[in-house]
Amino acid sequence: MSTGISRRRLFGLGAAGVAAVGAGAVAARSFAQEPVAHAASTSDPVPFYGPHQAGITTPAQDRLHFVAFDVITKKKAELVDLLQEWTAAAARMTQGKDAGPFGAVGGAPEAPPDDTGEALGLPPSGLTLTIGFGPSLFDERFGLADRRPPALADLPAFPGEELQPEISGGDICVQACANDPQVAVHAIRNLARIGFGKVSVRYSQLGFGRTSSTSRSQATPRNLMGFKDGTNNLKLEDTAMLRDHLWAAPGDGPSWMDGGTYLVTRKIRMHIETWDRAPLAEQEAIFGRDKGTGAPLTGHGEFDPPDFAKKGPDGKPVIPGTAHVRLAHPDAHGGARLLRRGYNYVDGSDGLGRLDAGLFFMAYQRDPRKQFVPIQRTLSEKDALNEYIKHVSSGLFACPPGVVDAGDYWGRALFA
Amino acid sequence: MRTPIVLAAAALSLATVGGCSSSGSGSPAGAGATGDEKIAVAATDTECKVAKSELPAGTSTFSVTNNGTKVTEFYVYAAGDRVMGEVENIVPGLTRDVVVELPAGMYETACKPGMTGKGIRGPLKVTGESKPLTSDAKLADAVASYKRYVKTQSDALLDKTKEFTEAVKAGDVDKAKELYPVARTYWERIEPVAEAFGDLDPAIDARENDVAEGEEWTGFHRLEKDLWVNKDVAGDGKIADKLMADVNTIVQRSATVDLSPVQLANGAKGLLDEVATGKITGEEDRYSHTDLWDFDANLQGSKAAVQALRPVLEERDPELVKTLDAKFADAESALAAHRSGDGWKLHNELSKDELKALSDAINALAEPISKVASVVAK
Numbered sequence: 202m203s204t205g206i207s208r209r210r211l212f213g214l215g216a217a218g219v220a221a222v223g224a225g226a227v228a229a230r231s232f233a234q235e236p237v238a239h240a241a242s243t244s245d246p247v248p249f250y251g252p253h254q255a256g257i258t259t260p261a262q263d264r265l266h267f268v269a270f271d272v273i274t275k276k277k278a279e280l281v282d283l284l285q286e287w288t289a290a291a292a293r294m295t296q297g298k299d300a301g302p303f304g305a306v307g308g309a310p311e312a313p314p315d316d317t318g319e320a321l322g323l324p325p326s327g328l329t330l331t332i333g334f335g336p337s338l339f340d341e342r343f344g345l346a347d348r349r350p351p352a353l354a355d356l357p358a359f360p361g362e363e364l365q366p367e368i369s370g371g372d373i374c375v376q377a378c379a380n381d382p383q384v385a386v387h388a389i390r391n392l393a394r395i396g397f398g399k400v401s402v403r404y405s406q407l408g409f410g411r412t413s414s415t416s417r418s419q420a421t422p423r424n425l426m427g428f429k430d431g432t433n434n435l436k437l438e439d440t441a442m443l444r445d446h447l448w449a450a451p452g453d454g455p456s457w458m459d460g461g462t463y464l465v466t467r468k469i470r471m472h473i474e475t476w477d478r479a480p481l482a483e484q485e486a487i488f489g490r491d492k493g494t495g496a497p498l499t500g501h502g503e504f505d506p507p508d509f510a511k512k513g514p515d516g517k518p519v520i521p522g523t524a525h526v527r528l529a530h531p532d533a534h535g536g537a538r539l540l541r542r543g544y545n546y547v548d549g550s551d552g553l554g555r556l557d558a559g560l561f562f563m564a565y566q567r568d569p570r571k572q573f574v575p576i577q578r579t580l581s582e583k584d585a586l587n588e589y590i591k592h593v594s595s596g597l598f599a600c601p602p603g604v605v606d607a608g609d610y611w612g613r614a615l616f617a
Numbered sequence: 618m619r620t621p622i623v624l625a626a627a628a629l630s631l632a633t634v635g636g637c638s639s640s641g642s643g644s645p646a647g648a649g650a651t652g653d654e655k656i657a658v659a660a661t662d663t664e665c666k667v668a669k670s671e672l673p674a675g676t677s678t679f680s681v682t683n684n685g686t687k688v689t690e691f692y693v694y695a696a697g698d699r700v701m702g703e704v705e706n707i708v709p710g711l712t713r714d715v716v717v718e719l720p721a722g723m724y725e726t727a728c729k730p731g732m733t734g735k736g737i738r739g740p741l742k743v744t745g746e747s748k749p750l751t752s753d754a755k756l757a758d759a760v761a762s763y764k765r766y767v768k769t770q771s772d773a774l775l776d777k778t779k780e781f782t783e784a785v786k787a788g789d790v791d792k793a794k795e796l797y798p799v800a801r802t803y804w805e806r807i808e809p810v811a812e813a814f815g816d817l818d819p820a821i822d823a824r825e826n827d828v829a830e831g832e833e834w835t836g837f838h839r840l841e842k843d844l845w846v847n848k849d850v851a852g853d854g855k856i857a858d859k860l861m862a863d864v865n866t867i868v869q870r871s872a873t874v875d876l877s878p879v880q881l882a883n884g885a886k887g888l889l890d891e892v893a894t895g896k897i898t899g900e901e902d903r904y905s906h907t908d909l910w911d912f913d914a915n916l917q918g919s920k921a922a923v924q925a926l927r928p929v930l931e932e933r934d935p936e937l938v939k940t941l942d943a944k945f946a947d948a949e950s951a952l953a954a955h956r957s958g959d960g961w962k963l964h965n966e967l968s969k970d971e972l973k974a975l976s977d978a979i980n981a982l983a984e985p986i987s988k989v990a991s992v993v994a995k
Contacts (some may be wrong), residue, residue, distance in 0.1 A: 273977055273981075308991075309991045309994065311990040311993070311994035312987075312991030312993040396985060397977075397981050397983075397984045398944060398947075398977075398981025398982070399981075401973070401977040401980075559932075
């Protein structure tokens, strides 16, 4: 277990323990218990094998390439073959190797290379590949209907969303995260290629500038609205909370998901130009936080707990009733929490001269029915931020537990 | 024993004879086909009556009479639709001959009224002895077989380009529009061979944005724009003449081109790449939107090249052959959903989802096809 823990990681966590006021004790204890290994430096590999999939509590890398596939083969055996091929390729690529055994330049000159080559010479860059299975995979095609976890219940419609079906859903998703965008793109490109004829890419999304920290060793980043995002996120060090809020436990649902987790994705377009014209005070009132420090409007430091009861001289709550921090806070949802792992996105401009940009929201959780759904219901009804955002895509996936060794593969227990 | 080069020459001369013959020249059905005697094939729009369903191994001549109302083609296929012999562009009332050399085995005959689809199939049994070929002989045979294919396609290309350019010169816009996708079919089936001659391919097939500043835009697509957009071909006499001359040159040159088995394999892949980049997107025939004709032709041409290599592939990688068969069948049936009469729906009549399904089918096929070259090169 200690092999995945480097000196640099120890140092990082120690420093974080100081910064994470109020949670230091939890962090220190959890460190010994949670053997989720992660990259020591941004270029090092992250172990692929383990009880949980990497790429969830792994400290969020800087870059994302997310892809959703439709399965087009009608044969279950072909799908299982593909999952095995993918797992082998993923195990190689996350360790900085080529996708196939011959590699980009080692094969026969007449044959197309079994790796596309654009990652040659690049370090592993903390690449993680994380797979999830969407509700549509559990239809009649592969006889999986009785294995669909109850927690993988279709999300309800939320007020104000304008979902585009062509960039929503999917039978299978793969999240590639890395500290080098070329490494993330390379991984998805090679998986898509291996999948030709069996799966078809439904949509994919590039992201940059992680918008959440998933470890106390990381500073809280900013979203494209300029605010610190994910201050109160579930983090790698919060072992007890991860157990309660992140990982599916025996008895939660079908046993193939034990040790897995559920992913909700939402592409949230931001109306950047109108937001930029909003006065600073309005922006801060909408989030309920100070734009500079990230502190709640009732406090001074980023990690100060917000005081939702505190009233200003005018007798109104300092943090308004419609503020994002109030509505999204665990206190408003019986303690429900998410492990958020979203990324900023910019898909160029939209033809009207506006930045086509926003947040590709991704959140991992133990049961979306008790976590994402109630939180989003509240937000979609009341959040002052809604004036500046629009949800344009939605995805829901059951992410199985980790691949334990080279004899195992993604989803083995599901198809067993 | 095997003399495919002679056969190719025979096919040429016989096709020419057939082209000149009138409707009365077909041999009477039921004529005994021993030795040099011809096997009559009576083709209609719904039937394909072959006088014999059992033959001795060796050289046979099929004499195909089109009694139907649609232009037809006749094929003799080995397993996997490997083309053993074919004759193209048999217009109603005409008889054309094709000489085929068949070792013992099971084959299929097919007439293709309207020149598309799987055709009307019938079994053909060839009895006698045939020695198994060595691997090298199989490779040589593959090349010879594909060259026969190129030959018949280029003959039909000449005929149909002539009809097309004459219609343009006569100012018959409707007829020219009808012939445009048909003439291109023969071009698209063998385009990788034509592309070996760098200067002529652009002269024949360049799109408007392919033409460098100061150079004249010529060829099929120039006429396409004038037919569909400008609706005026009055000034296109010179363009039509040049297209005909360029096609003539390329056909002459392609008859002498030296092909290797690896080139065949890469040609098969190249044709699917054409589909993936040009036809799926509707860029190829952006004015007429007849891209699915080209798509179909590319697919057929790719299959002809792969199937020419089939005996070698079966020996070296039988699993790959199975995959290729399955993926070709998938791609063909995906495309077949868009038939319209004897032709195809227009590209702009297909939804985004329908185009994506076609794209998926081509990707699924192109990946295993990309492996053929290395198997052949082993």
